Amino acid sequence: MSEHTEFLYPAKWLSKASSGNRVASELRMRIIAGLIESGTIISENKIAADFSVSRSPVREALKILASENIIRLERMGAVVLGLTEKEIQEIYDVRLLIETFVFERLAKMDSTKLVQELSKILEMMSIAIKYKDADEFSYQDVLFHETIIRSINHSYIMMIWNNAKPVMEALILLSMRVRLEERYEDFQRVIDNHQLYIEAIKTKNRDLMIQALHQNFDDVQEKVDDLWMSQQMLSKGVQNDD
Amino acid sequence: MSEHTEFLYPAKWLSKASSGNRVASELRMRIIAGLIESGTIISENKIAADFSVSRSPVREALKILASENIIRLERMGAVVLGLTEKEIQEIYDVRLLIETFVFERLAKMDSTKLVQELSKILEMMSIAIKYKDADEFSYQDVLFHETIIRSINHSYIMMIWNNAKPVMEALILLSMRVRLEERYEDFQRVIDNHQLYIEAIKTKNRDLMIQALHQNFDDVQEKVDDLWMSQQMLSKGVQNDD
DNA sequence: GTAAGTATACTTGTATACAAGTATTATAAA
DNA sequence: TTTATAATACTTGTATACAAGTATACTTAC
Numbered sequence: 001m002s003e004h005t006e007f008l009y010p011a012k013w014l015s016k017a018s019s020g021n022r023v024a025s026e027l028r029m030r031i032i033a034g035l036i037e038s039g040t041i042i043s044e045n046k047i048a049a050d051f052s053v054s055r056s057p058v059r060e061a062l063k064i065l066a067s068e069n070i071i072r073l074e075r076m077g078a079v080v081l082g083l084t085e086k087e088i089q090e091i092y093d094v095r096l097l098i099e100t101f102v103f104e105r106l107a108k109m110d111s112t113k114l115v116q117e118l119s120k121i122l123e124m125m126s127i128a129i130k131y132k133d134a135d136e137f138s139y140q141d142v143l144f145h146e147t148i149i150r151s152i153n154h155s156y157i158m159m160i161w162n163n164a165k166p167v168m169e170a171l172i173l174l175s176m177r178v179r180l181e182e183r184y185e186d187f188q189r190v191i192d193n194h195q196l197y198i199e200a201i202k203t204k205n206r207d208l209m210i211q212a213l214h215q216n217f218d219d220v221q222e223k224v225d226d227l228w229m230s231q232q233m234l235s236k237g238v239q240n241d242d
Numbered sequence: 243m244s245e246h247t248e249f250l251y252p253a254k255w256l257s258k259a260s261s262g263n264r265v266a267s268e269l270r271m272r273i274i275a276g277l278i279e280s281g282t283i284i285s286e287n288k289i290a291a292d293f294s295v296s297r298s299p300v301r302e303a304l305k306i307l308a309s310e311n312i313i314r315l316e317r318m319g320a321v322v323l324g325l326t327e328k329e330i331q332e333i334y335d336v337r338l339l340i341e342t343f344v345f346e347r348l349a350k351m352d353s354t355k356l357v358q359e360l361s362k363i364l365e366m367m368s369i370a371i372k373y374k375d376a377d378e379f380s381y382q383d384v385l386f387h388e389t390i391i392r393s394i395n396h397s398y399i400m401m402i403w404n405n406a407k408p409v410m411e412a413l414i415l416l417s418m419r420v421r422l423e424e425r426y427e428d429f430q431r432v433i434d435n436h437q438l439y440i441e442a443i444k445t446k447n448r449d450l451m452i453q454a455l456h457q458n459f460d461d462v463q464e465k466v467d468d469l470w471m472s473q474q475m476l477s478k479g480v481q482n483d484d
Numbered sequence: 485g486t487a488a489g490t491a492t493a494c495t496t497g498t499a500t501a502c503a504a505g506t507a508t509t510a511t512a513a514a
Numbered sequence: 515t516t517t518a519t520a521a522t523a524c525t526t527g528t529a530t531a532c533a534a535g536t537a538t539a540c541t542t543a544c
Contacts, residue, residue, distance in 0.1 A: 261497075262498090296498055297498095298498050299498065318506060
């Protein structure tokens with residue numbers, strides 16, 4: 001319909017990405033942000049025209065989104081599923097499942113190097129806040145959790161993460177952008193929570209780990225609430241702030 | 243090199259599959275069976291020639307296998323990774339993770355319908371044994387677990403299953419074929435174990451669930467041992483039994 | 485107005501074509 | 515013999531072409 005001159009997904013993150021991944025990333029953002037409504041039927045040709053690419057990368061993109069349960073491929077066209085509140089809850093079920101498993105493994109390992117790496121990322125996050133860079137903050141936030149998960153060197157846990165990551169990234173990105181505008185003070189709490197993560201890993205304190213996890217999930221719950229705001233804002237169109 | 247006239251993956255299971263899925267299924271079997279050794283570099287063109295299809299479905303297949311961590315896509319060609327014992331253990335970590343989660347959910351649900359469905363599948367498995375049909379038995383075995391997982395209606399748990407399923411299916415298939423020849427008596431124990439699953443679900447007995455899980459995993463451990471036998475047999479070529 | 489049947493436009497799946505880049509191999513120079 | 519350079523063959527990523535099938539809309543008969 002209307003021309004999409006603006007892209008929701010940060011162009012910086014796509015420097016080396018293939019055309020298919022670009023389309024997938026942007027399409028994912030538009031679907032999760034509600035710009036493309038649930039139930040919409042999209043076809044390879046339509047998307048290809050939208051993004052001025054051929055069907056080949058679009059096919060690739062749709063396969064990716066289908067594996068993330070964001071769309072459902074059908075005989076004729078693909079149905080946009082989007083994310084209901086149920087699915088968002090489910091994503092965090094999976095995160096809880098994974099991170100609990102990872103923590104158990106971590107407790108049996110030397111985590112010195114990991115702690116240092118996480119500290120670095122946390123400082124990056126602080127700087128991102130300082131310069132009000134929501135995208136950079138989101139990037140580091142996702143990287144923080146990915147770094148923890150990657151550290152146990154478990155290919156199948158990593159596989160699960162890789163499948164869930166893009167959707168989580170999109171959720172966090174949208175949420176952080178809204179927060180930066182409206183609830184700037186939240187960021188310090190996010191930082192504190194991540195510091196708790198590091199402490200838990202450093203001391204191998206299982207109770208602290210669980211505390212950090214739950215605190216993060218409570219926080220995440222708010223992110224979700226924010227998300228719906230951002231969805232409303234983005235999909236209904238924001239003339240000005242009422 | 244030599245012509246591949248025989249296919250490892252059951253043709254029946256591919257009735258409605260696309261060319262890409264056919265290639266992925268067969269390639270997966272050959273890699274896991276060790277017919278294609280770890281470290282081998284495969285290219286889209288080579289595979290396309292092997293299977294007498296164009297690069298389009300092959301690309302699709304390689305993407306699938308890469309998402310399953312069976313191959314690693316690189317700039318020039320893809321590296322066959324195969325499955326080490328570590329990865330096989332990791333797959334069952336994930337199964338344990340998922341099935342434990344599912345059981346927790348199941349305990350809060352009415353499982354009457356599920357139990358009936360599982361009983362049907364179990365009878366199918368018995369019949370498959372009776373007629374010494376390893377492929378059918380494997381199919382029902384995988385279906386049994388999928389049915390349990392599907393019953394809680396959790397799209398992200400299902401996503402994890404969908405990603406791990408093909409590799410597990412291949413493992414089970416190869417293992418059962420060997421067992422049918424060499425350790426026929428094992429099948430009754432598998433049946434008994436699955437009966438335990440059903441009982442645990444029916445009675446919502448958490449201890450029984452855990453017992454069934456572990457019994458199944460112990461059993462699975464043997465499957466894995468068998469697999470290495472089958473790998474040896476298949477890849478080195480079987481002249482006769484020494 | 486309604487039903488049946490046909491034509492048309494659109495869909496995916498697969499094959500092929502082309503472009504840009506990379507590794508290898510052969511050639512030539514020292 | 516070794517090193518540098520150039521030619522060649524092969525790789526992926528993307529665009530396009532073609533085929534088979536499906537839904538829609540139109541036409542025609544009643």
